[in-house]
Amino acid sequence: MTDKKTGQPIPRNPTLGEKLRHLLISQEGVLFVIMLVSVLFLATRTDKFLTVDNLLQQGRFMTEVGLIAIPMTYIIITGGIDLSVGSILGLTAIVLGWTWQELGFPLELAIVTGILSGTLAGFVNGLFIVRVGVPPLIMTLATLALYRGLAEGISEARSARGYPEWFFQLGQGEFLGIPTQLWLLIIAVIVFGIVLARTRLGRALYAIGNNELGARFSGLTVNRHLLFIYTFSGFMAGVAGYIFVSRVSTTRSDMGTGIELDVIAAVVLGGTSIFGGTGSIPGTIIGVVLIQLLKNGLTLSGVTSDATIVVIGSVLIFAILVNNFIQSRREES
Amino acid sequence: MSDALLQLRGIDKHFPGVHALKDARFDVRRGEVHALIGENGAGKSTMIKIVSGVYQPDTGEILLDGRRVEFSNPREAHAAGIATIYQELGLYPELSVAENIFMGHAPTMKRFGLRAIDWEAMEQGAAALLAELNIHNLDVGAKVGTLNVGNRQRVEIAKALSLDAQILIMDEPTAALTESDVEQLFSIVRLLRERGVSIIYISHRLNEVFELADRVTVLRDGDYIGTQDVSATSEGELISMMVGRTIENLFPKQVAEIGDVVLEVRNLNRPPLTRDISFSVRAGEIVGLAGLVGSGRSETAQVIFGVLPAESGEILLNGQPVKISRPSEAVDHGIGYVPEDRGHQGLIREMTIRENTSMAVLELVSKNTFISRAKERVLANHSIRQLSIRATGPDQTANKLSGGNQQKVVVSKWLASSPKLLIMDEPTRGVDVGAKSEIHRLMSQLAAEQGLAILMISSELPEILGMSDRVLVMREGRLVGEFTREEATQELIAHAMMSATPAVTSDVGATL
Amino acid sequence: MKRTFAITLILALLLALVAMPLSADGHERWDGADDLDVNPLACGMGDEMMEDDDGDMEEEMEMMEYDGGMAAMGDDMAGMDITLVDVPKLVGIGYFAATTLGQQQAAEELGNVSVTTDAPTEANIDDQIQVIDSYITAGVDGILFAANDPVAIAPVLRKALEAGIHVVGYDANSEPDAREWFVNQAEFNGIAKALVDSLADQMGADASFGIVTSTFTTPNQARWIAEMWAYAGECYPDLEWLETLEAQEDAVLSFQQAQTLLNKYGEDLDGIFAMTSVATPNGADAVQQADACEDVAVVGLATPNGMKPYVNSGCVRDVILWNPVDLGYAAVYVMRAVVDGEFGPGDASVSAGRLGDLVVVNGSEVLLGPPFTFTADNINDFDF
Ligand SMILES: Nc1ncnc2c1ncn2[C@@H]1O[C@H](COP(=O)(O)OP(=O)(O)OP(=O)(O)O)[C@@H](O)[C@H]1O
Numbered sequence A: 001m002t003d004k005k006t007g008q009p010i011p012r013n014p015t016l017g018e019k020l021r022h023l024l025i026s027q028e029g030v031l032f033v034i035m036l037v038s039v040l041f042l043a044t045r046t047d048k049f050l051t052v053d054n055l056l057q058q059g060r061f062m063t064e065v066g067l068i069a070i071p072m073t074y075i076i077i078t079g080g081i082d083l084s085v086g087s088i089l090g091l092t093a094i095v096l097g098w099t100w101q102e103l104g105f106p107l108e109l110a111i112v113t114g115i116l117s118g119t120l121a122g123f124v125n126g127l128f129i130v131r132v133g134v135p136p137l138i139m140t141l142a143t144l145a146l147y148r149g150l151a152e153g154i155s156e157a158r159s160a161r162g163y164p165e166w167f168f169q170l171g172q173g174e175f176l177g178i179p180t181q182l183w184l185l186i187i188a189v190i191v192f193g194i195v196l197a198r199t200r201l202g203r204a205l206y207a208i209g210n211n212e213l214g215a216r217f218s219g220l221t222v223n224r225h226l227l228f229i230y231t232f233s234g235f236m237a238g239v240a241g242y243i244f245v246s247r248v249s250t251t252r253s254d255m256g257t258g259i260e261l262d263v264i265a266a267v268v269l270g271g272t273s274i275f276g277g278t279g280s281i282p283g284t285i286i287g288v289v290l291i292q293l294l295k296n297g298l299t300l301s302g303v304t305s306d307a308t309i310v311v312i313g314s315v316l317i318f319a320i321l322v323n324n325f326i327q328s329r330r331e332e333s
Numbered sequence B: 001m002s003d004a005l006l007q008l009r010g011i012d013k014h015f016p017g018v019h020a021l022k023d024a025r026f027d028v029r030r031g032e033v034h035a036l037i038g039e040n041g042a043g044k045s046t047m048i049k050i051v052s053g054v055y056q057p058d059t060g061e062i063l064l065d066g067r068r069v070e071f072s073n074p075r076e077a078h079a080a081g082i083a084t085i086y087q088e089l090g091l092y093p094e095l096s097v098a099e100n101i102f103m104g105h106a107p108t109m110k111r112f113g114l115r116a117i118d119w120e121a122m123e124q125g126a127a128a129l130l131a132e133l134n135i136h137n138l139d140v141g142a143k144v145g146t147l148n149v150g151n152r153q154r155v156e157i158a159k160a161l162s163l164d165a166q167i168l169i170m171d172e173p174t175a176a177l178t179e180s181d182v183e184q185l186f187s188i189v190r191l192l193r194e195r196g197v198s199i200i201y202i203s204h205r206l207n208e209v210f211e212l213a214d215r216v217t218v219l220r221d222g223d224y225i226g227t228q229d230v231s232a233t234s235e236g237e238l239i240s241m242m243v244g245r246t247i248e249n250l251f252p253k254q255v256a257e258i259g260d261v262v263l264e265v266r267n268l269n270r271p272p273l274t275r276d277i278s279f280s281v282r283a284g285e286i287v288g289l290a291g292l293v294g295s296g297r298s299e300t301a302q303v304i305f306g307v308l309p310a311e312s313g314e315i316l317l318n319g320q321p322v323k324i325s326r327p328s329e330a331v332d333h334g335i336g337y338v339p340e341d342r343g344h345q346g347l348i349r350e351m352t353i354r355e356n357t358s359m360a361v362l363e364l365v366s367k368n369t370f371i372s373r374a375k376e377r378v379l380a381n382h383s384i385r386q387l388s389i390r391a392t393g394p395d396q397t398a399n400k401l402s403g404g405n406q407q408k409v410v411v412s413k414w415l416a417s418s419p420k421l422l423i424m425d426e427p428t429r430g431v432d433v434g435a436k437s438e439i440h441r442l443m444s445q446l447a448a449e450q451g452l453a454i455l456m457i458s459s460e461l462p463e464i465l466g467m468s469d470r471v472l473v474m475r476e477g478r479l480v481g482e483f484t485r486e487e488a489t490q491e492l493i494a495h496a497m498m499s500a501t502p503a504v505t506s507d508v509g510a511t512l
Numbered sequence C: 001m002k003r004t005f006a007i008t009l010i011l012a013l014l015l016a017l018v019a020m021p022l023s024a025d026g027h028e029r030w031d032g033a034d035d036l037d038v039n040p041l042a043c044g045m046g047d048e049m050m051e052d053d054d055g056d057m058e059e060e061m062e063m064m065e066y067d068g069g070m071a072a073m074g075d076d077m078a079g080m081d082i083t084l085v086d087v088p089k090l091v092g093i094g095y096f097a098a099t100t101l102g103q104q105q106a107a108e109e110l111g112n113v114s115v116t117t118d119a120p121t122e123a124n125i126d127d128q129i130q131v132i133d134s135y136i137t138a139g140v141d142g143i144l145f146a147a148n149d150p151v152a153i154a155p156v157l158r159k160a161l162e163a164g165i166h167v168v169g170y171d172a173n174s175e176p177d178a179r180e181w182f183v184n185q186a187e188f189n190g191i192a193k194a195l196v197d198s199l200a201d202q203m204g205a206d207a208s209f210g211i212v213t214s215t216f217t218t219p220n221q222a223r224w225i226a227e228m229w230a231y232a233g234e235c236y237p238d239l240e241w242l243e244t245l246e247a248q249e250d251a252v253l254s255f256q257q258a259q260t261l262l263n264k265y266g267e268d269l270d271g272i273f274a275m276t277s278v279a280t281p282n283g284a285d286a287v288q289q290a291d292a293c294e295d296v297a298v299v300g301l302a303t304p305n306g307m308k309p310y311v312n313s314g315c316v317r318d319v320i321l322w323n324p325v326d327l328g329y330a331a332v333y334v335m336r337a338v339v340d341g342e343f344g345p346g347d348a349s350v351s352a353g354r355l356g357d358l359v360v361v362n363g364s365e366v367l368l369g370p371p372f373t374f375t376a377d378n379i380n381d382f383d384f
């Protein structure tokens, strides 16, 4: 939580204009402007980009990354990291398909089992990080391999297909003209954005990220919070896994491979410091949207995927530089 | 002034919302110890950071040896012969003494056509530097993290001198030192003065100013108040220059009604620094815990607070045995702890005053887990007023505060939790005389009016004697003495602290 | 202590989860094989057989009805300039560089086709879907694809068909109704036979071997392994399968997995089947570095350029493949014919420039021809 009011004389209430200015030069504000500029630029390159259909379709594509980015923001704010989310996504997908097709679970139960196993996987991460003291990077790097291996072991190279029609509603359907899963993302962003910004849980996460020892000495239940967020991360990866299967109609053990990097890139682009202590859900979601729109918009305007990666990387660095510059100027003035 | 080595004139410095220095002045002569004093937030650290190139003044000029200089970063000041030991120590704990001393300018040699660090020369150089300071028993290969505070400081001094400094700046160097370490520091300072090094010395302890300094400059609220020859001034005059008023009583101890036992510990054990500790603290009572640095006082406090859970022994609160295995449980039981290390344990320095003061009482400022910023702000404003914290407002980040004001935030954070038992570990470290007396007054008042039980750890014997109803003394992890307020004298306590057999500190170089 | 116990318990549970599916029913098929129907060719050696097969197949397959999809009616582009996008599994590897080359050759010959290749830099199902989706939005006349997953890619291809975009696959198929035609580089059973025959010929009918594949779920590799298993079962019952290892399409991993086989089985290992164009040269490299060229035969699928060092040094005798340049070339010709209305359901063959007439098999597939074996005699004639 970078404070928006540092350096402001206190007694007078800020006018609307001043508030707007502050919002604009906040991390999220700067990023938002970069996003607007990119969108406008892309829109001039191709008229296919800025259409409702295309934008909604991009919303559909970014939901999994967006959902996982929420707990990832929490985790990175505490100074941790979760590299295993892609593998948890794959594991969830496989457990879902396997329990349904091989074990004959009703599909509803298979979905719940899948998400629960994702949650359990996250819980195991948290348990080792908190109780055994394994650094998050090491622990989740290990489970990145372990959970993927589990998924491959369970799936035995078979993919589960042939789901009933209702199953695809979430991943391929629409509700009130908007992709179904996008509703889920919107709700999650609002709820967990408020949780982070306004509740005791959120405050504790920032405290832990800035100074874990200080947080402990303040009587915060640091371990419980950490355990919770890693479990939450597993849960969200599980939900994303379900959505993913519903979107692509099949389960494969390599699902979600590499998604952790997309997620972390979006979170960092969104202004969350990899060293912990700062970050926000609005920032993260702007990061997710920006990356998705760049990917899509560049392809639409004839840039090939390999070049797109370069552009996205450059935008990431550019955004971070601009933000650093503006934030340091803001501190001075 | 022609004999001035360093001269600052018309220095102005603004921070957002703060005018930290207003047309301030300062000069240092060759080979003098010049004390810089003032209240918390008066601008002392800012002034020396300008000299050492950390900050650049908005206006004003710096003359070194009569020539105008501008330092745009600490490196340039270094090169000009100005070395600084900051309020918050700045060494690398994982590196050795020698590596720290020569950080950034290690002796090198050619090897395989490449420039490589000459480790042997570096260690020899480090040993020689330490020897020059009359420090002979510090292992130059030891990791700095394993040294006690006094030795770390010696390393800092050696590091400063490795650059042939002609001006050495020390920002509250004694705040974290034991008495014997203070003595050693003084002898080093005198030695340097004899060699013609000029020393700028910041301290809140006026007795040190009188013992050590040749001249003293007072700042108040960023204003230059005056410079005096130490031989021609008095403590009272300096205080009134600093505070703008006189302070009658440094230890405003109120008579309190001593109530029931709030905390009792029995045979508390967590070797090596907590051995078989038994004592009690009653409602309304202030119990002083004295001892040398390293005698286990902080560790014992942390055992009670659950940071270092006890291996055996019992803790009873209001007569009920309780199990405390982490700080959150201690807080739930109504225990507060103002820790020794404010930078790491006490504060979350990147967060605001508002967020820090409410950190231990989040339940109180929130409704259904939603934090009310309005309530937090009320709380923070109350703290700011109560302890006269010098800040632009509740939303200022803690690391923008001066050292003493940070300490006040830590104290207010735990006062806000209205504990039944408050453990205070060096509660007034780095706090100016005025605020110190204010904190003392608050402690007394809370004990007398609300029956708060206070366990106060302090290395300042006057504070122990002035505030305590009872004094406990620790040595090498054990309780070795207990005195009532009436019995306690400086000599008795000091004697108990040092003991019959000279204290063997776990660390090298404790004695010269 | 309770905690330690809890942790141990959870670990044990996890391990059980891994072990369970592995130890469940003993493997009937080799690891890495899929569980679809198999159709092994007749036993026997040599190219003559393969050529004979051609005839057989033609007859057999003609019975199947067209099972591909149909593009919605769009503008009639017959004979007009068309823009195609080619979305292989990934870009940046020699194999798909070769298919791209073939496509460009065809486009140049035809003169009224332009093709751009665009795909993710890693073989990722979701990235591929998103790339195709963007091109549907951008608007192209036709999509050529090589699927990373036959099912996952289907919805987006159907979307393309609905939008009136023609869809032709090559190299890796999708669900048939999600595209119009698929150019089959070689039938699975044909490749399987060529691979197994080569190993048996080199190391004897009782050789023991391991397999390095991409992943157990990659459709082509899984199909080949299944067919190899079936063909070996009928024709070389004494061949002993040891283990299948996954190496994705990763050079370092492929090398390491081949090394693993060498170290683990030592003397017992007579051969390695390398199932990807990355695994084959890297497997050969591992064998050559271990000085085991005499004892271990590497037989695999690869592009000739990657294999020239090993074939020329004599460490590897046979490299099995089709010609990927021809594959890409054929895909563009098929697409052009579809757009021009010259090739549609019910047709038995399509004319593909320098390749002549290609036959239709399996309802909606166009067969490129029998697999090709590169040896020291011919490998230097190829450059891709
Ligand atoms: N980086 C900064 N940003 C904003 N304000 C600052 C900054 N550094 C110092 N200040 C403010 O400038 C004033 C002077 O601070 P300074 O650190 O010089 O005080 P000090 O005299 O050293 O006090 P103390 O005895 O408590 O250490 C204080 O009000 C402080 O809050």
Ligand SMILES: [Mg+2]
Binding pocket: B044, B045, B046, B087, B171, B402, B403, B404
């Ligand atoms: Mg200071």
